[in-house]
Amino acid sequence: xxxxxxxxxxxxxxxxxxxxxxxxxxxxxxxxxxxxxxxxxxxxxxxxxxxxxxxxxxxxxxxxxxxxxxxxxxxxxxxxxxxxxxxxxxxxxxxxxxxxxxxxxxxxxxxxxxxxxxxxxxxxxxxxxxxxxxxxxxxxxxxxxxxxxxxxxxxxxxxxxxxxxxxxxxxxxxxxxxxxxxxxxxxxxxxxxxxx
Amino acid sequence: xxxxxxxxxxxxxxxxxxxxxxxxxxxxxxxxxxxxxxxxxxxxxxxxxxxxxxxxxxxxxxxxxxxxxxxxxxxxxxxxxxxxxxxxxxxxxxxxxxxxxxxxxxxxxxxxxxxxxxxxxxxxxxxxxxxxxxxxxxxxxxxxxxxxxxxxxxxxxxxxxxxxxxxxxxxxxxxxxxxxxxxxxxxxxxxxxxxx
Amino acid sequence: xxxxxxxxxxxxxxxxxxxxxxxxxxxxxxxxxxxxxxxxxxxxxxxxxxxxxxxxxxxxxxxxxxxxxxxxxxxxxxxxxxxxxxxxxxxxxxxxxxxxxxxxxxxxxxxxxxxxxxxxxxxxxxxxxxxxxxxxxxxxxxxxxxxxxxxxxxxxxxxxxxxxxxxxxxxxxxxxxxxxxxxxxxxxxxxxxxxx
Amino acid sequence: xxxxxxxxxxxxxxxxxxxxxxxxxxxxxxxxxxxxxxxxxxxxxxxxxxxxxxxxxxxxxxxxxxxxxxxxxxxxxxxxxxxxxxxxxxxxxxxxxxxxxxxxxxxxxxxxxxxxxxxxxxxxxxxxxxxxxxxxxxxxxxxxxxxxxxxxxxxxxxxxxxxxxxxxxxxxxxxxxxxxxxxxxxxxxxxxxxxx
Numbered sequence: 001x002x003x004x005x006x007x008x009x010x011x012x013x014x015x016x017x018x019x020x021x022x023x024x025x026x027x028x029x030x031x032x033x034x035x036x037x038x039x040x041x042x043x044x045x046x047x048x049x050x051x052x053x054x055x056x057x058x059x060x061x062x063x064x065x066x067x068x069x070x071x072x073x074x075x076x077x078x079x080x081x082x083x084x085x086x087x088x089x090x091x092x093x094x095x096x097x098x099x100x101x102x103x104x105x106x107x108x109x110x111x112x113x114x115x116x117x118x119x120x121x122x123x124x125x126x127x128x129x130x131x132x133x134x135x136x137x138x139x140x141x142x143x144x145x146x147x148x149x150x151x152x153x154x155x156x157x158x159x160x161x162x163x164x165x166x167x168x169x170x171x172x173x174x175x176x177x178x179x180x181x182x183x184x185x186x187x188x189x190x191x192x193x194x195x196x
Numbered sequence: 197x198x199x200x201x202x203x204x205x206x207x208x209x210x211x212x213x214x215x216x217x218x219x220x221x222x223x224x225x226x227x228x229x230x231x232x233x234x235x236x237x238x239x240x241x242x243x244x245x246x247x248x249x250x251x252x253x254x255x256x257x258x259x260x261x262x263x264x265x266x267x268x269x270x271x272x273x274x275x276x277x278x279x280x281x282x283x284x285x286x287x288x289x290x291x292x293x294x295x296x297x298x299x300x301x302x303x304x305x306x307x308x309x310x311x312x313x314x315x316x317x318x319x320x321x322x323x324x325x326x327x328x329x330x331x332x333x334x335x336x337x338x339x340x341x342x343x344x345x346x347x348x349x350x351x352x353x354x355x356x357x358x359x360x361x362x363x364x365x366x367x368x369x370x371x372x373x374x375x376x377x378x379x380x381x382x383x384x385x386x387x388x389x390x391x392x
Numbered sequence: 393x394x395x396x397x398x399x400x401x402x403x404x405x406x407x408x409x410x411x412x413x414x415x416x417x418x419x420x421x422x423x424x425x426x427x428x429x430x431x432x433x434x435x436x437x438x439x440x441x442x443x444x445x446x447x448x449x450x451x452x453x454x455x456x457x458x459x460x461x462x463x464x465x466x467x468x469x470x471x472x473x474x475x476x477x478x479x480x481x482x483x484x485x486x487x488x489x490x491x492x493x494x495x496x497x498x499x500x501x502x503x504x505x506x507x508x509x510x511x512x513x514x515x516x517x518x519x520x521x522x523x524x525x526x527x528x529x530x531x532x533x534x535x536x537x538x539x540x541x542x543x544x545x546x547x548x549x550x551x552x553x554x555x556x557x558x559x560x561x562x563x564x565x566x567x568x569x570x571x572x573x574x575x576x577x578x579x580x581x582x583x584x585x586x587x588x
Numbered sequence: 589x590x591x592x593x594x595x596x597x598x599x600x601x602x603x604x605x606x607x608x609x610x611x612x613x614x615x616x617x618x619x620x621x622x623x624x625x626x627x628x629x630x631x632x633x634x635x636x637x638x639x640x641x642x643x644x645x646x647x648x649x650x651x652x653x654x655x656x657x658x659x660x661x662x663x664x665x666x667x668x669x670x671x672x673x674x675x676x677x678x679x680x681x682x683x684x685x686x687x688x689x690x691x692x693x694x695x696x697x698x699x700x701x702x703x704x705x706x707x708x709x710x711x712x713x714x715x716x717x718x719x720x721x722x723x724x725x726x727x728x729x730x731x732x733x734x735x736x737x738x739x740x741x742x743x744x745x746x747x748x749x750x751x752x753x754x755x756x757x758x759x760x761x762x763x764x765x766x767x768x769x770x771x772x773x774x775x776x777x778x779x780x781x782x783x784x
Contacts, residue, residue, distance in 0.1 A: 010230025034206025034226035168364040183771035340570040379575035402622025422622035426598025560756040
């Protein structure tokens with residue numbers, strides 16, 4: 001039984017083992033997973049998986065499916081393994097490699113997260129288009145203007161329909177009797193699928 | 197089988213029947229449901245249920261539990277019924293009445309959403325505290341400063357632990373070849389539980 | 393003497409005559425004018441001047457300089473004239489024409505606002521670069537992703553130094569005893585100058 | 589002649605000497621000063637002046653008036669003095685003391701900034717009401733929910749008319765060829781005046 005006993009995404013940040021890697025914050029994970037529209041038997045690629053926090057969320061919900069967590073940093077792979085153990089999740093396969101090359105041998109996916117692209121977004125999206133199932137969905141998280149731009153241009157060229165939202169979360173931090181505003185960096189979430 | 201074939205919250209706004217009532221937007225619903233931490237057998241109160249969009253999300257995920265959708269406007273009750281039918285959801289019970297009075301006879305809940313309080317927030321939270329199960333959670337959505345303030349003060353007096361985030365979503369709207377920024381009103385989401 | 397008796401920008405929206413044209417909101421005008429860094433004797437181009445609200449702000453502060461308010465819609469030109477009269481501002485020259493063509497005969501400017509570009513941003517920036525004084529500054533307001541990205545690309549190619557901020561203003565609207573959150577659309581403000 | 593040769597507020601952050609004190613960011617200063625509606629001969633109180641960045645902005649614009657920069661920390665007073673020298677501003681008087689006590693002997697002001705209140709906001713606003721001129725304006729910057737709510741309640745009781753905006757600025761930070769989103773903490777700006 002998993003450490004996370006709930007059906008809903010948005011696992012609190014501090015339940016993950018993080019090391020020094022940046023991690024997608026819980027509220028942004030909730031929206032990202034929501035845009036992904038998971039099924040219990042989804043096959044998921046999580047490209048640029050980092051600490052694996054999105055993989056864990058996806059693995060718990062797609063409990064009859066599987067998640068391929070692609071990450072080029074070996075530090076990330078270790079954290080993904082640790083988090084899988086921590087959360088008792090067994091349907092996640094960490095892949096230590098660089099996209100798009102590392103994607104070539106993976107099974108076709110119906111749900112694809114792109115959290116990092118190492119400057120290869122166009123090539124990665126071409127591979128996604130080649131291997132994603134007919135009714136598949138791809139969701140990108142962009143924290144730079146350049147990634148936003150590249151995603152928009154590539155998806156337009158591929159004639160995908162897509163939708164872009166910016167998510168800005170402000171937390172409050174208790175300091176004595178005060179709740180201070182504490183902005184999290186905004187993130188662009190782009191969700192695309194083939195035109196039907 | 198439901199019209200919504202996915203395991204994840206954040207059902208697109210346009211799948212709901214809305215009438216003229218305001219509706220919690222899909223990204224805000226995703227975060228709200230995430231803060232609620234649903235189980236499959238959760239018993240949920242949705243106070244100020246409006247069109248029932250949060251009730252539907254909760255009912256689909258808590259598929260072995262039940263949702264009590266409390267709404268004082270009969271127009272809302274009708275929309276909730278229509279949306280239940282539309283989505284094929286059968287574990288939602290619409291209650292046409294005003295909180296806190298309308299809550300008195302409901303079964304104890306472990307998950308409580310407060311989307312509207314008709315100026316009775318303190319009294320509603322007192323009732324919540326009386327009838328919520330030991331490990332229950334209450335999540336409030338506030339769109340006014342006054343509701344934020346009242347929630348913060350009441351939860352402090354009740355010695356609940358709570359956490360406040362502001363969620364600001366900007367969508368983009370396609371106009372010709374342009375993606376225009378289109379701000380949604382921010383919302384305060386306050387999630388509380390008893391100190392343990 | 394002007395209707396606006398203060399030295400500071402950010403004139404309240406409702407003091408302007410607006411017609412049906414969109415208008416840059418007062419808080420965004422305050423930041424835009426701040427990024428422009430006006431002098432009393434600045435010569436300003438306001439390209440895509442709309443209702444003239446930014447021209448009026450600039451004209452009042454650059455009271456020994458002049459403002460060329462370029463707008464292709466004759467409805468805008470009329471509003472600019474009306475607002476000049478309303479505010480008693482006499483150093484603004486409305487130019488009914490389309491940029492960049494309409495800019496060719498204007499005197500060199502040291503401060504340039506681009507509020508609208510009609511899809512000709514690259515060409516307009518080329519003209520700006522040709523006619524802006526050595527220590528000039530150009531400030532763009534973008535409400536679409538495409539304009540943001542075109543500005544970023546053009547300024548990069550021109551080897552300008554530039555800086556981008558997103559300004560998100562949420563107002564509160566009083567409804568009875570409540571202050572409701574009321575989001576204004578975010579705007580990207582890009583301020584550039586030649587590298588020195 | 590001042591180091592800042594422009595007529596407009598929003599002096600870049602890095603032109604100030606800051607020490608370890610927090611400082612109001614340039615875009616927020618631009619909006620704050622805009623809400624203040626300065627005249628050249630305004631008498632300004634800057635309560636909780638910190639590094640003096642708002643005092644400097646006000647002193648430059650109200651060049652025939654004066655600014656009383658009230659700050660309880662002696663580190664702040666030193667920074668204010670250094671910044672006055674740095675910017676060549678001579679109409680700012682630093683007052684080392686705690687409001688409201690430190691305000692009792694100041695000359696009446698027509699423009700009042702409250703950037704910090706040390707938990708004494710209600711008492712400070714009572715003093716403001718006593719000593720502010722008939723057409724005066726007071727502008728508060730709040731970074732906590734408690735200050736926002738205290739300001740709202742006190743101004744309501746005092747029957748002032750007031751207006752609240754939240755300003756959220758996201759900067760971009762260049763990292764290699766990327767522009768990363770970099771959120772600044774949002775701030776509530778509350779501008780009030782007596783009902784007329």
